[in-house]
Amino acid sequence: MKQIYLLLLACCCSLSSFAQDELANMFQDSTKQHEPVIATFKSTRIIQGNSIETLKKHELDFRVDHRFGDIGGEFGGGKTAFGLDNSSDIRIAFEYGITDRLMAGISRSKGSGGLTQLYEGLAKYQLITQTTDDHIPVTVTLFGNAVASGATSSTVKSDAAYFDKFSDRVSYTGQVIIGRKFNRSLSLALLPTLVHRNRVTYMDENDIFALGGGGRLKFSNRMALLVEYFYPFRSQESKDYFKSKGRELYNPLSVGLEIETGGHVFHINFTNSTAILENQFIPETTTSWLQGQFRWGFNISRRFSL
Amino acid sequence: MKHCIVLLTTLLLLQLRTIAQDIYSCKNTTLSFFSATPMEDIDAVTNKAVSAINGKTGAVYFKVAINTFKFKKSLMEEHFNENYLESDKYPTAEFKGKILEVPDLHKDGTYPVTVEGTMNMHGVDKVYREKGTITVKDGKPTLDAKFNVKLVDHKIKVPTLVVKNIAEVIEVTVKGAYLPAS
Numbered sequence: 001m002k003q004i005y006l007l008l009l010a011c012c013c014s015l016s017s018f019a020q021d022e023l024a025n026m027f028q029d030s031t032k033q034h035e036p037v038i039a040t041f042k043s044t045r046i047i048q049g050n051s052i053e054t055l056k057k058h059e060l061d062f063r064v065d066h067r068f069g070d071i072g073g074e075f076g077g078g079k080t081a082f083g084l085d086n087s088s089d090i091r092i093a094f095e096y097g098i099t100d101r102l103m104a105g106i107s108r109s110k111g112s113g114g115l116t117q118l119y120e121g122l123a124k125y126q127l128i129t130q131t132t133d134d135h136i137p138v139t140v141t142l143f144g145n146a147v148a149s150g151a152t153s154s155t156v157k158s159d160a161a162y163f164d165k166f167s168d169r170v171s172y173t174g175q176v177i178i179g180r181k182f183n184r185s186l187s188l189a190l191l192p193t194l195v196h197r198n199r200v201t202y203m204d205e206n207d208i209f210a211l212g213g214g215g216r217l218k219f220s221n222r223m224a225l226l227v228e229y230f231y232p233f234r235s236q237e238s239k240d241y242f243k244s245k246g247r248e249l250y251n252p253l254s255v256g257l258e259i260e261t262g263g264h265v266f267h268i269n270f271t272n273s274t275a276i277l278e279n280q281f282i283p284e285t286t287t288s289w290l291q292g293q294f295r296w297g298f299n300i301s302r303r304f305s306l
Numbered sequence: 307m308k309h310c311i312v313l314l315t316t317l318l319l320l321q322l323r324t325i326a327q328d329i330y331s332c333k334n335t336t337l338s339f340f341s342a343t344p345m346e347d348i349d350a351v352t353n354k355a356v357s358a359i360n361g362k363t364g365a366v367y368f369k370v371a372i373n374t375f376k377f378k379k380s381l382m383e384e385h386f387n388e389n390y391l392e393s394d395k396y397p398t399a400e401f402k403g404k405i406l407e408v409p410d411l412h413k414d415g416t417y418p419v420t421v422e423g424t425m426n427m428h429g430v431d432k433v434y435r436e437k438g439t440i441t442v443k444d445g446k447p448t449l450d451a452k453f454n455v456k457l458v459d460h461k462i463k464v465p466t467l468v469v470k471n472i473a474e475v476i477e478v479t480v481k482g483a484y485l486p487a488s
Binding site (some may be wrong): 020022023024026027035038039057083100112132172184221222261262303305 | 318329331356357358359360365366367373378382385387388389394395399402450463465467468470471487
């Protein structure tokens with residue numbers, strides 16, 4: 001009995017001291033859950049592969065990507081200013097956010113590989129978004145493009161650039177990007193990718209499946225290190241055939257430094273692949289890091305809110 | 307003994323009732339801020355802040371989730387959360403204070419007031435004393451107040467590159483229309 005008495009007395013007393021924090025306590029449960037994770041990557045691209053990010057609604061991204069010539073090896077060295085005299089590929093793109101999850105874009109690139117003078121149409125859609133409370137642990141984004149060559153057909157029938165009909169000029173990429181921001185500085189992504197080229201040369205493969213991996217390590221508020229690698233699953237016979245023809249295939253590996261300055265994202269990168277589009281750098285990279293056939297490159301992204 | 311308990315319980319309930327009557331809350335408080343520089347005007351707004359006033363003691367409270375602020379440019383919103391307010395580390399900003407001259411909130415009218423208290427933003431506490439207005443209409447109070455927040459006071463760093471685009475002192479406006487808390 002005495003205990004109840006004391007308890008009630010305590011309640012009455014506590015009410016008067018309650019005044020100070022009572023107002024704050026009213027909203028204890030108002031902290032929200034399932035908040036989407038932001039800024040997993042700073043750009044829609046990791047280096048040349050896609051990141052999980054899409055543009056927000058009514059945002060326009062003007063992108064210029066450039067890859068120079070080989071730094072070392074036969075075509076590099078001092079005579080080409082370590083590749084700066086040559087450009088292996090250049091891409092200029094306009095990409096636009098239709099909704100906060102869906103974006104579309106067009107681009108033109110020089111092309112490096114079987115085909116040149118490339119026109120690209122692309123679309124990207126963020127399917128699910130990682131949440132801060134790990135209710136959803138990853139972000140999943142889908143990417144697809146169609147690329148057509150505008151070049152004049154080669155006269156040599158065995159060439160990849162010999163076009164009998166329009167569809168011979170076209171290739172496609174389909175990609176699922178699964179990414180996770182592990183903490184403030186580390187984000188990783190896995191990129192299962194399928195590249196389909198309508199026309200390929202003898203012993204090449206129309207469909208090539210590849211698995212890509214990429215990451216971003218932010219080391220200051222403005223700068224981050226980037227890395228990206230693709231492993232194409234090509235048959236051994238096909239690999240051996242190209243090797244015997246002196247065109248050994250390599251897996252593209254890129255490293256980069258990302259600098260963010262408000263509306264710009266600037267990448268300086270080094271990569272062994274000469275091409276910028278997935279349709280080419282995944283199946284057609286014949287240049288190797290170990291032979292000095294890697295190059296400077298930069299990506300510039302300028303985002304406008306329209 | 308039994309009488310004692312009944313008495314105390316009644317007392318307790320009475321006290322609860324009077325407290326409940328004096329407390330007004332607002333679950334959709336509007337918070338907005340404005341940064342003006344010759345280079346760029348930046349403004350953002352949220353109406354998801356929560357607030358409460360105790361009409362008896364004058365205690366006043368605000369809380370806002372940083373990531374509810376909406377900007378015109380989504381990139382600014384991302385930078386605001388990621389680089390400036392670091393909303394992953396410091397998800398909310400909070401103000402605990404007092405209205406110095408509490409008007410009778412049951413009486414219609416417009417009352418100039420002074421609000422004094424501690425604001426916690428970006429994990430840093432700072433004491434503010436700012437002017438505001440309480441308007442009571444049909445027994446429902448509305449509070450308007452402006453806070454001049456100096457970014458350095460809350461250890462919010464602006465990189466030299468964009469120092470011309472972001473004002474050193476940001477004007478934060480608070481506006482809440484309150485209802486008696488149930």
